Amino acid sequence: MHICTDSKDFQQQMLALRQQGKTIAFVPTMGNLHEGHLSLVKMAKAKADITVVSIFVNPLQFGPNEDFSAYPRTLSDDQSKLETLAVDYLFLPTIEGIYPRGKDLHTSVSAHDSLTNKLCGASRPGHFLGVTTIVNILFNLVQPHIAIFGKKDFQQLLVIKRMVEDLRLPIEVIGGAIVREKNGLAMSSRNGYLTALEKDQAAHLRATIIATQKQIEAGDDDYPSLIRNAKKLLKQDGFNVDYFEIVDQTTLAPADSNSKQLLIAAAAWLGQPRLIDNQEVTLQ
Ligand code: PAF
Numbered sequence: 001m002h003i004c005t006d007s008k009d010f011q012q013q014m015l016a017l018r019q020q021g022k023t024i025a026f027v028p029t030m031g032n033l034h035e036g037h038l039s040l041v042k043m044a045k046a047k048a049d050i051t052v053v054s055i056f057v058n059p060l061q062f063g064p065n066e067d068f069s070a071y072p073r074t075l076s077d078d079q080s081k082l083e084t085l086a087v088d089y090l091f092l093p094t095i096e097g098i099y100p101r102g103k104d105l106h107t108s109v110s111a112h113d114s115l116t117n118k119l120c121g122a123s124r125p126g127h128f129l130g131v132t133t134i135v136n137i138l139f140n141l142v143q144p145h146i147a148i149f150g151k152k153d154f155q156q157l158l159v160i161k162r163m164v165e166d167l168r169l170p171i172e173v174i175g176g177a178i179v180r181e182k183n184g185l186a187m188s189s190r191n192g193y194l195t196a197l198e199k200d201q202a203a204h205l206r207a208t209i210i211a212t213q214k215q216i217e218a219g220d221d222d223y224p225s226l227i228r229n230a231k232k233l234l235k236q237d238g239f240n241v242d243y244f245e246i247v248d249q250t251t252l253a254p255a256d257s258n259s260k261q262l263l264i265a266a267a268a269w270l271g272q273p274r275l276i277d278n279q280e281v282t283l284q
Pocket of ligand 1: 028058135156
């Protein structure tokens with residue numbers, strides 16, 4: 001596995017590979033890799049000649065009171081996991097290499113508010129601006145044909161797909177299925193903040209989403225009441241709910257009885273971490 005830290009050198013190497021006619025699949029990450037990330041890497045390997053993984057904890061997408069400094073950094077573990085999967089390139093850019101003028105003076109790229117001001121965007125102002133900006137920079141450095149993102153961050157995947165479409169970037173963006181712990185908890189780098197007891201309790205987030213899905217599939221389309229009920233249950237289970245929404249899968253606007261492609265999306269704090277999860281629901 002080639003390990004590159006210099007952004008310019010790395011971009012030259014990627015351009016050379018493209019000139020040789022190689023296809024490149026890219027998995028951007030912030031490290032602390034778990035089975036969810038590794039499943040995306042396996043998808044990438046099956047889809048292109050060259051697999052590139054980046055690890056960069058992007059300061060631009062963290063709010064002032066969020067966990068940028070505390071975010072788990074486990075480089076040597078991550079590196080051996082990627083070596084085991086025979087990844088071709090690991091890109092480890094520096095903050096200076098990415099934001100040479102400083103992150104606050106950098107050009108930014110934003111997707112339209114109608115997608116970014118809802119759900120996670122409502123409680124994390126500026127988060128998606130940080131994501132679309134870094135993903136653009138990484139796309140320009142990696143020059144991928146294919147880029148793969150996990151569906152746990154469903155809104156992020158949608159925002160990136162929209163950006164790629166609107167800016168006509170010649171990249172195919174693919175979503176990878178959520179990978180879960182045995183108890184149903186969606187894998188996340190932030191699960192490491194949970195105590196053993198909280199990890200058991202955290203399974204209730206998934207369980208509440210699934211119970212709501214079953215009610216919808218059984219024909220209940222009183223979404224405001226399903227939402228109220230789910231929030232009440234989560235509160236009883238010890239969660240501090242940020243949001244629990246039933247929305248249209250492509251616009252993220254609240255679903256109504258005409259909606260067929262739904263997304264149940266939730267974010268809630270349990271102890272220290274804010275957990276997110278979602279479920280796509282298709283109605284006939
Ligand atoms: O999903 C993530 O880990 C990050 O938001 C990403 C896409 C790597 C951008 O920093």
